[in-house]
Amino acid sequence: MAATGRSAKALIDARVALEAKRLLVHTDLSAAAIGHRLGFSEATNFAKFFTREAGVSPGAFRE
Numbered sequence: 001m002a003a004t005g006r007s008a009k010a011l012i013d014a015r016v017a018l019e020a021k022r023l024l025v026h027t028d029l030s031a032a033a034i035g036h037r038l039g040f041s042e043a044t045n046f047a048k049f050f051t052r053e054a055g056v057s058p059g060a061f062r063e
Contacts, residue, residue: 017053020046024062031058 004011016038023034035046050058 013049013053017050020050020058021054021061024058031062034058 006014020034020038023029023037024031027034029037031047031050032043035043035050038046040046040049047058050061054061
């Protein structure tokens with residue numbers, strides 16, 4: 001935390017969100033499939049996480 005001013009969880013969440021964004025832009029995978037690939041057991045959990053991190057839903061981000 002001293003080096004970045006952010007917690008380990010915040011850094012990991014940012015990295016997962018970045019990978020989700022990459023997959024949404026560069027693949028045709030569904031949001032549910034992306035969530036599963038990133039370790040979310042339920043699509044709704046991924047959608048909530050993504051919306052919290054990115055400020056928009058996965059579908060809106062992809063558009």
